[in-house]
Amino acid sequence: MPVQAVEDAALIRRSWREPEQFAAVFDRHYDGIHAYADRRLGRSLADDVAAETFLIAFDKREQYDVSRADARPWLFGIASNLIARHHRAEVRQYRALARTGAEEPGEDHADRVASSLDAVAHRNRLAAGLAGLSGADRDVLLLVAWAELTSEEAGRALGIPAGTARSRLHRARKRIQAALGRIDDERS
Amino acid sequence: MMNDLETLREAWGQPEPPAAEVRHAARMALLERASGGPAASAAALGSTSALAPASPGDVRGHAGLLSRAAVDRRLIPARVARRRWAVRALAVAAVAVVATAGLTAVQLHDGPTPAAHAQVVLARAADAAQARSFGEPRPDQWIYTETRTWFHKARDGDTVTARTPLESEAEAAWRRADGELVARDRDGKLEIHNLGGNTPKDYATIAALPTDPEALLALFRESTARREAVVARIRERFAGNEAAPDPVSGDVFTFGLLSTLLSDNLVPPEVEATVFRAMALLPGVTVNEAATDPEGRPALAVSLEAREWLRSELFLDSETFAYRGARETAVRDHTLHNGFFVWRGGESAPSPSPTGGWVIEAGAVYRQSTRTAIAVVDEPGQHP
Numbered sequence: 039m040p041v042q043a044v045e046d047a048a049l050i051r052r053s054w055r056e057p058e059q060f061a062a063v064f065d066r067h068y069d070g071i072h073a074y075a076d077r078r079l080g081r082s083l084a085d086d087v088a089a090e091t092f093l094i095a096f097d098k099r100e101q102y103d104v105s106r107a108d109a110r111p112w113l114f115g116i117a118s119n120l121i122a123r124h125h126r127a128e129v130r131q132y133r134a135l136a137r138t139g140a141e142e143p144g145e146d147h148a149d150r151v152a153s154s155l156d157a158v159a160h161r162n163r164l165a166a167g168l169a170g171l172s173g174a175d176r177d178v179l180l181l182v183a184w185a186e187l188t189s190e191e192a193g194r195a196l197g198i199p200a201g202t203a204r205s206r207l208h209r210a211r212k213r214i215q216a217a218l219g220r221i222d223d224e225r226s
Numbered sequence: 227m228m229n230d231l232e233t234l235r236e237a238w239g240q241p242e243p244p245a246a247e248v249r250h251a252a253r254m255a256l257l258e259r260a261s262g263g264p265a266a267s268a269a270a271l272g273s274t275s276a277l278a279p280a281s282p283g284d285v286r287g288h289a290g291l292l293s294r295a296a297v298d299r300r301l302i303p304a305r306v307a308r309r310r311w312a313v314r315a316l317a318v319a320a321v322a323v324v325a326t327a328g329l330t331a332v333q334l335h336d337g338p339t340p341a342a343h344a345q346v347v348l349a350r351a352a353d354a355a356q357a358r359s360f361g362e363p364r365p366d367q368w369i370y371t372e373t374r375t376w377f378h379k380a381r382d383g384d385t386v387t388a389r390t391p392l393e394s395e396a397e398a399a400w401r402r403a404d405g406e407l408v409a410r411d412r413d414g415k416l417e418i419h420n421l422g423g424n425t426p427k428d429y430a431t432i433a434a435l436p437t438d439p440e441a442l443l444a445l446f447r448e449s450t451a452r453r454e455a456v457v458a459r460i461r462e463r464f465a466g467n468e469a470a471p472d473p474v475s476g477d478v479f480t481f482g483l484l485s486t487l488l489s490d491n492l493v494p495p496e497v498e499a500t501v502f503r504a505m506a507l508l509p510g511v512t513v514n515e516a517a518t519d520p521e522g523r524p525a526l527a528v529s530l531e532a533r534e535w536l537r538s539e540l541f542l543d544s545e546t547f548a549y550r551g552a553r554e555t556a557v558r559d560h561t562l563h564n565g566f567f568v569w570r571g572g573e574s575a576p577s578p579s580p581t582g583g584w585v586i587e588a589g590a591v592y593r594q595s596t597r598t599a600i601a602v603v604d605e606p607g608q609h610p
Contacts, residue, residue: 044410048410053260054377054379055375055377055395055593057259057260057261058257058260058261060256060260061253061256061257061260064252064253064256065253068244068249068252068253069243069244069249072241072243072244072249073240073241073243076241076242076244077238077241081241081242084241084244085244085245085248085252088244088252089248089251089252089255089256092252092255092256093255093256093259096256096259096260097259100379100381160233160237161237161238164233164234164237179234180234182231183231183234183235184234184235184238211230211231214230214234215230218230218233
């Protein structure tokens with residue numbers, strides 16, 4: 039019998055009677071949740087959101103559907119709800135980015151590949167596009183783009199049917215493409 | 227045009243990882259909450275353990291100590307875990323002589339107690355263990371154990387009585403004798419878990435444990451002391467809150483660790499005998515020769531009452547004194563609080579349990595487990 043890595047679901051199930059086991063879920067996913075919250079809200083709110091996500095997840099661990107091996111959709115769903123509380127701060131951040139224009143690549147951007155410098159140059163338009171999305175559409179889009187969930191997983195994370203998630207994603211992507219398209223138009 | 231999703235990804239780039247102290251604070255908050263939970267005494271019931279840092283290099287983790295962290299990506303190399311135990315054993319051996327002197331003085335002062343009967347029976351169990359025939363496993367062989375655990379999935383607001391049915395779960399585990407790997411059977415799949423924790427997990431280390439009961443006890447009390455530090459911090463932070471969590475600590479935790487050593491491992495006769503003799507040294511330990519184990523079989527129970535409401539029992543076969551199982555039972559009505567930490571401005575703050583905890587009535591089993599099989603096999607996944 040092949041020996042394989044333990045699944046999130048097994049860890050969570052184990053934590054039902056050995057709560058300390060939940061630390062393993064934290065060790066696996068904290069950085070990913072933090073990075074996601076950081077992109078959406080900035081660093082300082084991300085610290086709070088990421089910590090709170092795991093406290094809430096711990097409290098809800100007995101409701102986890104252990105037939106789902108990967109806990110990421112569940113965790114990102116909890117994080118999304120927390121991020122939604124900071125809706126205004128998030129939109130404010132996108133608007134600020136949209137105003138500052140193509141950001142001067144800071145030190146932490148220095149080793150980016152050339153193509154991503156192009157991407158950074160698009161950032162103001164993207165930020166404007168994100169600021170203009172409804173919270174619901176933005177949640178799906180960013181879970182797919184930044185958390186790298188599938189649209190089905192994003193739907194599960196947000197507690198909406200897969201079809202709804204797909205149509206929200208489609209709508210959000212059209213808006214973002216339009217925002218990027220305008221850049222191209224202006225340049226041509 | 228670049229794919230819009232990729233553009234989004236690249237435009238924001240990968241943020242800097244969280245600051246180490248922020249990560250640590252968040253982990254501590256989680257562990258504090260977890261440690262106050264109803265099953266905080268996991269170690270007392272044959273669980274593999276509850277108190278290892280996520281990785282041996284994570285010194286900060288020692289402050290938390292509450293995660294067993296079965297993290298596949300960070301398997302603690304068995305050699306490190308073993309070394310840790312070996313070093314501890316040496317350090318403890320050095321102080322054992324002093325400890326022995328102190329202990330004798332206390333016993334003389336206290337005079338004979340009802341525990342004398344327990345000491346007689348445990349001495350008999352130790353003799354029987356020592357006389358047992360035993361074959362050493364090869365380093366590349368696997369120790370197979372099969373256990374069943376019963377527990378309550380109670381939520382705040384629930385009341386658990388002696389009639390409340392318990393949930394149960396069976397589990398098979400294979401530990402390689404050289405301690406390199408532990409695998410567990412979950413729904414027909416084997417999963418690797420790390421080693422580490424409060425009790426040694428590999429045969430070589432277990433076979434090398436002190437065979438002087440006081441030295442063994444001192445070694446296990448070191449693990450308990452590390453937990454005490456965390457428990458003290460929780461108590462301090464909840465001072466003044468009625469609904470403060472009350473994690474297992476002290477001798478009952480040590481008793482649980484000794485019990486776990488027997489339940490999870492193939493223990494050579496000398497060491498098993500030493501475990502029984504060490505248990506006999508714990509103040510307040512009693513035996514009941516007419517007990518019934520969780521499977522309903524007649525058994526010998528070794529027990530310790532703790533925290534004023536809980537009795538912790540270890541069951542041995544009444545004929546052979548072989549390990550059978552463990553149980554924790556409420557001896558008084560008790561409210562269990564999970565504790566509650568809220569996250570405020572970058573730090574967790576204690577807060578009383580918002581929904582009042584759950585109640586366990588006197589006579590109700592808190593949790594129990596039995597070991598249904600133990601054997602040496604050649605491959606993980608192989609049943610005897």
